[in-house]
Each structure stands twice: as structure tokens, then as C-alpha cells.
Amino acid sequence: APGQPLLELAPELVGREAELIDLAAGRLDRLEIPMFSRVGAAGQPRYCRMLLKPRAGGAGIFLFIEDITAIGEIQQRLMQSRNELRLLADALDRKNRDLVAANLELRKLADVRTTFVSMAAHELRTPLAVMRGYADMLLDETLGDLNSAQRESLLTLRRGSDRLLEVVNNLLDLTRLEAGRMELVMQPQDMGALVRAAAREFRPLFETACQRFQVAVAPDLPAVLADETRVFQILSNLLSNASKYTPAGGLIVLRAGPAPSPAELLVSVRDTGVGIPADELDRLGSLFFRARTANQVDARGVGLGLYITNSLVQLHGGRLWFESHEGLGSTFYVTFLLADAP
Numbered sequence: 001a002p003g004q005p006l007l008e009l010a011p012e013l014v015g016r017e018a019e020l021i022d023l024a025a026g027r028l029d030r031l032e033i034p035m036f037s038r039v040g041a042a043g044q045p046r047y048c049r050m051l052l053k054p055r056a057g058g059a060g061i062f063l064f065i066e067d068i069t070a071i072g073e074i075q076q077r078l079m080q081s082r083n084e085l086r087l088l089a090d091a092l093d094r095k096n097r098d099l100v101a102a103n104l105e106l107r108k109l110a111d112v113r114t115t116f117v118s119m120a121a122h123e124l125r126t127p128l129a130v131m132r133g134y135a136d137m138l139l140d141e142t143l144g145d146l147n148s149a150q151r152e153s154l155l156t157l158r159r160g161s162d163r164l165l166e167v168v169n170n171l172l173d174l175t176r177l178e179a180g181r182m183e184l185v186m187q188p189q190d191m192g193a194l195v196r197a198a199a200r201e202f203r204p205l206f207e208t209a210c211q212r213f214q215v216a217v218a219p220d221l222p223a224v225l226a227d228e229t230r231v232f233q234i235l236s237n238l239l240s241n242a243s244k245y246t247p248a249g250g251l252i253v254l255r256a257g258p259a260p261s262p263a264e265l266l267v268s269v270r271d272t273g274v275g276i277p278a279d280e281l282d283r284l285g286s287l288f289f290r291a292r293t294a295n296q297v298d299a300r301g302v303g304l305g306l307y308i309t310n311s312l313v314q315l316h317g318g319r320l321w322f323e324s325h326e327g328l329g330s331t332f333y334v335t336f337l338l339a340d341a342p
């Protein structure tokens, strides 16, 4: 509006009078206020940009006001989003720090548990082995003749200490596996000989349990790369489970032969036992898991053996799997890598 004072028209220029004088005198080329807000006609906020330029010959000032509300609103929103993002990033940072601290605490607790289990198991093992040794000595009658009641009592004592020793040894293996301290001595092994040795060791157990036992070792098996003691442990575990979960009169078959892959050798243990329910097959082999069917036979256990067996097989570079039908029986398969893979 002509004649209206500039500062009344554009109060945003208050405080910049010196620049306005320079502008009017042609000493300043332009003056810009990139963004300011005004209240619009309907009371809503408007964002504007102001540009002032000198008129040629010192004849006043041009004043341009541009409505940039759309851009202004976007910029406002952008700034708000940026602030929100910064808040979220801070919160995430705090959560991350909490997680790292919680993880450290968990690891410490796990270490304490592993150390405790390992120490307790070591402490239990020596007196248990001594007890078992004395039971053996008495049963051999080196300390005098036994009557049948004494023999029965000693046999019960020996079975009990055997079971305890097995649990204690499994706990020790578990702590070794968890700490990544299970060390294998890998050497070329004659799997046929190892399978036959395990069969010899287990035949009396099957006879006592009134189970039939067959062994089938394919001729001329190539050597595998394995830790002899641990292979024996793997075979023992599968054979002992086959016996435990098969009622009297059942059949157990131990086989060693070629595997589907030419770089491996396959060992299997089949039984005609209680089997595993179909809905529990995928949980078998997890720590401390026992199938429902385990209660159908008088087989005590804690669900450690299969987990350790599977871990040992994997440490050897092999695989463990099984097929089972409830009430019909199970077959456990294990592969070992050949010492000289073709």
C-alpha cells in the first residue's frame, strides 16, 4: 500500500534498518528473509519468503513476498521427523547398551554354572569309580566267597554306580561341549574293527536283556578319520539306547557300510523297540528331552546321551539322523568322513 511505512508492512524487517538504508542507497544488492511465518486470513499459519531489491537510480526498494507455505510445512515436518529420529536413535543406543550389559551378565552366569557342574562332576567321579572298583573286587571273590544274596546286592550296587558314572561323564562332556573344549584326536580308523569291538562289548548286555543281536559289517571298508574313544562312545550310546528302549524278545541290528555320499561311511543301529511318537520326532536329540514312549520300558535316563552323541558326530564332520515308528522300532544313522575322500 503506497505511503504505508515499510516496517508496518513487513515487521520482520525490524532491526535491519541499517541494511534497508544501504539497499535504498544502492550499496546493497539484495536482502532476503528466507522464511518467516504469518497468520493467514482464516487464522492458519502461512510460511513466506521475502526478497528486497533496490530500484535503479536510488528510487526506492522493491519488496517481493512469496507464499511458500507448502515448502514451509514440508520443512517443518522434516525437522520434526529429524528430531523424532534422533530421539529414537538415542533410545536404541540405550537399549543396545542394556543388551550388551545383560549379555555379559548372562555369559558370567553361564560360566559360573559350567564351572560348578564341571567341579561337582569331577568331585563325584573319583569316589564313584572307587566304589565301583570295590564292587568289582568283591564280585570277583578276591576278598572271599559270596553267597547269592551278597552277590545280588553287589550287582545292584555296581549297576547303580555305573549309571551314576554315566550321568557324571555325560555332564562333564556337556560342559566341555558348551565351553568349546571337546578336543578330538583324529586319526585314520578301521570302522569295521571298531564296530566289531563295540558289538563284542555289548553282546552280554543284549543277552541279559533277552534281545537278539545281529552285526553286519560290509567287507573292505575304507578307513575313516575319527577319534577312537569318541567313536566308541557314539556306538555305545546308540547300542545302549537300542537295548534300553526295546522290550525282551526284540531284535537289534548294528550295520556298517557305504553311505549315500562316496566321501562317507554309514553306521546304523536298528531296533524293534517302543519307537518315538511322530509328534515328538523333531524334538528328539534336544537337551534333556525324553520321548513319551520312554516310560513304556523301565529305562531310566536324563536325556543327555543323544544330544552329546549328535554333537560328537557333528564335531567329526558327520551327520546323525533317525527314522522311527511308535510301537515298531527305530533306526539311528551316523556318517563318518573317509580318511582319504575320493
Ligand code: ADP
Binding pocket: 241, 242, 244, 245, 271, 273, 274, 275, 276, 284, 285, 289, 290, 291, 292, 293, 294, 300, 301, 302, 303, 304, 305, 306, 307, 329, 330
Ligand atoms: P536317555 O536315554 O538318558 O533318556 P538319550 O539322550 O540317550 O537319553 O535319549 C533321549 C530320548 O530319546 C530317550 O529318553 C528316548 O525317549 C528317546 N530314544 C533314544 N533312543 C531311542 C530308541 N532306540 N528307541 C526309542 N526311543 C529312543
